[in-house]
Amino acid sequence: MPFETPILPFMRSFDLVVIGSGPAGEKAALQAASFGRRVAVIEMESRPGGAMVNTGTIASKALRETALVASALRRRPIPGWNQGAACERMSMTRFMARRTLVQMEEHDRIESDFDDAGVEMICGRGEIVDAHSVRVTAPDGRSEILSAAFMMIATGSSPARGKQADFSLHGVVDANGILELDFMPHSLVVIGGGVIGCEYASIFAELGVETTLIEPRVGLMRFLDVDVRGVLEAGMEDAGIAFRFGRTVTSVRASAAPRCPTTGFEMLITELSDGECLTSECVLWSLGRQGNTRGLGLENVGVTADDRGNLTVDREYRTTCPNIFAGGDVIGFPALASTSMEQGRIAACRMFGIPFRSDLAGTIPIGIYTIPAVGAVGKTEEEAIAAGLKVVTGTGYYRHNPRGRMLGDDHGILKAVFDRETKKLLGVSIVGEDATELVHLAQWAIASGHGIEFLVETCFNYPSLSDLYKDAAYDALRTLALESADTSMRDAA
Secondary structure, eight states: OOSOOOOOSSOEEEEEEEEOOSHHHHHHHHHHHHTTOOEEEEESSSSSOHHHHHTSHHHHHHHHHHHHHHTHHHHSOOTTSOTTHHHHTOOHHHHHHHHHHHHHHHHHHHHHHHHHHTOEEEESEEEEEETTEEEEEOTTSOEEEEEEEEEEEOOOEEEOOOTTBOTTSTTEEOTTGGGGOSSOOSEEEEEOOSHHHHHHHHHHHHTTOEEEEEESSSSSOTTSOHHHHHHHHHHHHHTTEEEEETOOEEEEEEOSSOOOTTTSSOOEEEEETTSOEEEESEEEEOSOEEESOTTSOGGGGTOOOOTTSOOOOOTTOBOSSTTEEEOGGGGOTTOOHHHHHHHHHHHHHHHHTOTTOOSOOSSOOEEEOSSSOEEEEEOOHHHHHHTTOOEEEEEEEGGGSHHHHHTTOSSOEEEEEEETTTOBEEEEEEESTTHHHHHHHHHHHHHHTOBHHHHHHOOOOSSOTTHHHHHHHHHHHHHHHHHHHHHHHHHHO
């Protein structure tokens, strides 16, 4: 059915009105509708999916896969083949083509799911009038007020823009704008070494774009295990990314030098706090995000957003207004598509007393789609020690794994953290091929209370990357055996 629903001149009543069709809003709507509730979803964009589909998760990951396909021969060379040809011929139109197709398919999937579940989609901007009504203003200016027993705010977030950068310049973009570039840059400066900045830096560097990443802190994503972070940084450097750590940006401006021969526009100058100036065709600002709460009418129901536009909720995802819930990026950390989906489902169950979902999973995996990719779940070694736990670690190396060598990954690692006393698995951090898939075995093992014994005794396919878990378990056992032998020798002496 078409996405835009005609807006009628009378009030209609729903059990649930969801503002925003991103992952939290979509799943809340479908969860409620599957249990017989009448649901409407308000979406201001022309197609559903929110940032997950249109500007974030799906879009950037589709671009990553395109970049990996284009560079496959360089990573896994075949004698006699031109390894750089695919990347050299890559235009921005070709680069974006697969991403556009994947987005269209995901739009169709969401619309089909809504249609099958009886969820009504309304195109327009939603504004809360009071605790039980929402005004919807259509693109043509017509409006109506919907009555709602419950509301779900799932409006997501948008990239924050630094005042140091002139975004009116051609080639100065944020994480949304980079998807609308009309040229393939030969040089790129990325400001911000968080997840989004690192992912886009990896994607463009994989295509041979001269890439520099600026991060105000010393090192990337400090929440990662220190060993995994080291492998990631080394891998990104090997791909040609130049780092500028511990420095901030004072300005991004147009160069007075001759125009760029590629775009016909001015080259861009990024000036750093130490005085260094970097020249590039494109600058991506990727420092922080802001919750999309402006103009929602929160003041009408006594709900207040913080200085980053985020809403505070309780364990049920309920705001300070009892019948208004919120989930996804608009409530801040962890701001993952995966957790947003679960938050939406749980909120819908709590609204209507549905005995189906009660709490978010105790173990939440992290997937970072850099090149190489990172997957993590549970505690890092540093976190476990800080929590007062006695731990032993074990590491499996991709270069010692035949499947890892087939994939051309000589640097990846899987690091497992075990409780020294119980031998249970506490956490796993992976950097390398398929890290975001491999991490789910660790998620299950942690939730099930398994550890070294399970991993040692399990028979994995061969060759497979899953065998890295067995390597890590045996490595931890060797450490324990050596320590035991040393203790015995000291006691004998």
